[in-house]
Amino acid sequence: MTEYNKMAKGSFTSTGAAKVITLPFTPDRIRLTNYTAAAAFTQHLIPEAWWDVQMGQGTGVCYYCDSSTPVLTSAVITSGGFSTFQGGLSQQFGAKQQISGITAANPAVVTTASAHGYSVGDTVVMQGLNQSSTTGMQQIAGIPFTITAVGSTTTFTIKWDTSGGNYTALSGSPTGAYVMKVLYPFLYVPQDNVVAFVTTGTTTTVATTMYHNFEIGQEIAFRIPTAWGTTQLNSLPNVVIPGSPVYGYVTSITDNWTFVCSINSTGYTAFNPNQVFANYSGEQFPQVLAVGDVNTGGLSISAGSALYPSPSFPTSTNRVSTINGPAIKGSFVNNTSQGFIIGTGNAVFQASADTSSHLVGANADVIYWEAFYDDVMLP
Amino acid sequence: MLILRDYIISAASSINAGGGNNGDNPTNLGVSDFSLVATTLDTNNAYKFMSGIEGMDRFGTGPVRSAYFMLSSTELQSDFDGLVGSGFISQWNYPTNSSALPSEYGSVFNIRILTSSEAPVARGASANGNDVYYNTVSGKQGLTHINQDGYSMNLIYRDPYYSGMLAQNATLAVKFAQAQALTQDTAVRNLLCTRLSNLGV
Numbered sequence: 001m002t003e004y005n006k007m008a009k010g011s012f013t014s015t016g017a018a019k020v021i022t023l024p025f026t027p028d029r030i031r032l033t034n035y036t037a038a039a040a041f042t043q044h045l046i047p048e049a050w051w052d053v054q055m056g057q058g059t060g061v062c063y064y065c066d067s068s069t070p071v072l073t074s075a076v077i078t079s080g081g082f083s084t085f086q087g088g089l090s091q092q093f094g095a096k097q098q099i100s101g102i103t104a105a106n107p108a109v110v111t112t113a114s115a116h117g118y119s120v121g122d123t124v125v126m127q128g129l130n131q132s133s134t135t136g137m138q139q140i141a142g143i144p145f146t147i148t149a150v151g152s153t154t155t156f157t158i159k160w161d162t163s164g165g166n167y168t169a170l171s172g173s174p175t176g177a178y179v180m181k182v183l184y185p186f187l188y189v190p191q192d193n194v195v196a197f198v199t200t201g202t203t204t205t206v207a208t209t210m211y212h213n214f215e216i217g218q219e220i221a222f223r224i225p226t227a228w229g230t231t232q233l234n235s236l237p238n239v240v241i242p243g244s245p246v247y248g249y250v251t252s253i254t255d256n257w258t259f260v261c262s263i264n265s266t267g268y269t270a271f272n273p274n275q276v277f278a279n280y281s282g283e284q285f286p287q288v289l290a291v292g293d294v295n296t297g298g299l300s301i302s303a304g305s306a307l308y309p310s311p312s313f314p315t316s317t318n319r320v321s322t323i324n325g326p327a328i329k330g331s332f333v334n335n336t337s338q339g340f341i342i343g344t345g346n347a348v349f350q351a352s353a354d355t356s357s358h359l360v361g362a363n364a365d366v367i368y369w370e371a372f373y374d375d376v377m378l379p
Numbered sequence: 380m381l382i383l384r385d386y387i388i389s390a391a392s393s394i395n396a397g398g399g400n401n402g403d404n405p406t407n408l409g410v411s412d413f414s415l416v417a418t419t420l421d422t423n424n425a426y427k428f429m430s431g432i433e434g435m436d437r438f439g440t441g442p443v444r445s446a447y448f449m450l451s452s453t454e455l456q457s458d459f460d461g462l463v464g465s466g467f468i469s470q471w472n473y474p475t476n477s478s479a480l481p482s483e484y485g486s487v488f489n490i491r492i493l494t495s496s497e498a499p500v501a502r503g504a505s506a507n508g509n510d511v512y513y514n515t516v517s518g519k520q521g522l523t524h525i526n527q528d529g530y531s532m533n534l535i536y537r538d539p540y541y542s543g544m545l546a547q548n549a550t551l552a553v554k555f556a557q558a559q560a561l562t563q564d565t566a567v568r569n570l571l572c573t574r575l576s577n578l579g580v
Contacts, residue, residue, distance in 0.1 A: 282397020292561030
């Protein structure tokens with residue numbers, strides 16, 4: 001019975017944080033060996049663990065060392081254990097978290113009522129940003145933001161200027177004000193982006209609310225609604241040659257949120273993020289996106305580099321390879337993924353959690369894993 | 380369009396519905412939203428998929444404009460029904476159904492609506508925390524499939540004995556290599572909306 005079986009194995013060095021393993025399938029059975037823990041064999045360590053889909057998401061079974069005179073004991077993991085994921089099928093979101101406040105500043109800082117658990121690079125959306133029925137920040141509700149900085153366990157910064165007079169700072173945990181993480185925000189890249197600001201000049205500097213994922217040389221188009229000012233950037237309608245889109249090219253990438261494009265925008269109307277609260281219903285967002293069938297050329301090959309490297313995103317720093325094969329640089333790439341997550345959950349022995357034990361191990365632990373998808377699964 | 384679903388919602392630009400009256404962002408669909416999207420695509424010189432249907436002397440029917448296709452969620456069907464009399468023509472009110480697709484629900488102005496339970500929905504993602512529906516509208520030149528460099532289609536068949544003495548497993552499959560492409564970004568739009576009607580489910 002091996003016609004449809006799928007098996008995979010691998011290893012990594014733990015950082016102590018939950019580890020995402022991307023696979024070409026979603027496993028129904030996982031086995032983990034912490035080599036470092038097995039060698040050290042001291043209290044709180046989990047040298048071995050495993051999971052079956054029937055145990056439920058976020059769970060597991062393990063052997064762990066339960067006392068200072070180490071005894072290998074069987075235990076369970078009831079939360080923060082193994083879980084699987086499939087990052088396609090439209091947008092998926094994490095748990096809603098109460099927003100306690102947002103500053104009216106540039107950039108805006110969001111405060112959550114409890115520890116948010118987010119990191120720089122996580123993408124979130126917010127909703128219900130009403131300080132009163134007529135004031136607040138509903139103008140930015142529904143916009144996806146990739147977090148630019150994490151100030152504390154309850155604060156993070158987004159790429160948006162809320163210092164304008166039409167924004168009222170949020171405070172006191174308004175009812176219905178929530179933030180939630182977009183679990184797999186980049187199903188295809190480069191994706192449609194909301195524009196956060198535009199700096200006009202002989203070249204045009206553009207910041208997006210999410211990682212833009214554009215490459216140098218990328219051909220791009222703008223959709224700037226009238227209320228946002230810089231409508232001259234719009235690719236259509238072209239008043240000079242009707243029906244012929246006006247496109248720009250990315251000439252340099254400042255960071256994962258910001259790039260410079262070739263359009264000479266000297267004299268263009270200033271970009272206006274200070275939108276009116278009362279107009280949020282049906283509000284259109286300014287966008288910049290990659291032009292469809294125009295690509296920028298091959299991947300850069302240098303001595304020692306992979307001959308056919310996978311596309312990697314974001315495009316400035318912290319680039320991570322996708323699971324895809326080679327693609328023309330700048331072309332659209334399917335970035336959906338699946339696999340499993342090894343969590344930071346604790347061993348639970350006789351109904352008591354050992355909070356010093358962690359499934360994913362400690363920083364620098366060497367961990368081996370095996371993942372399976374079985375031919376036949378009986379109840 | 381269904382095959383390209385995740386691709387379109389990620390890579391094509393969007394228009395938030397504003398013609399509805401539910402106070403959300405995006406709002407529920409109003410007829411002006413259909414008009415806006417069709418006007419945008421017309422201005423961008425997008426090609427329509429379907430020719431119009433001439434009016435006929437049949438009770439309860441009316442002519443249908445030449446149109447783009449829009450893929451929508453079946454959960455919006457009751458909202459479409461709510462637009463009867465405001466511009467929505469149900470598929471069974473077409474003068475003839477000969478050109479209607481099985482999944483076609485009706486049309487509004489220059490847009491013919493196909494519905495599927497697999498159309499994209501972002502649950503609880505609107506400004507007020509309601510579900511956001513991605514209605515993908517495309518002109519003829521907006522999207523394409525590309526059969527990749529000479530990779531021919533394979534029909535795979537393994538008879539039941541291949542897998543074991545009990546002959547329980549057989550394989551019948553088709554394998555082919557295809558890529559999708561946005562061929563013209565100005566000819567594709569995602570019309571985002573929320574819902575007015577309560578599904579009651």
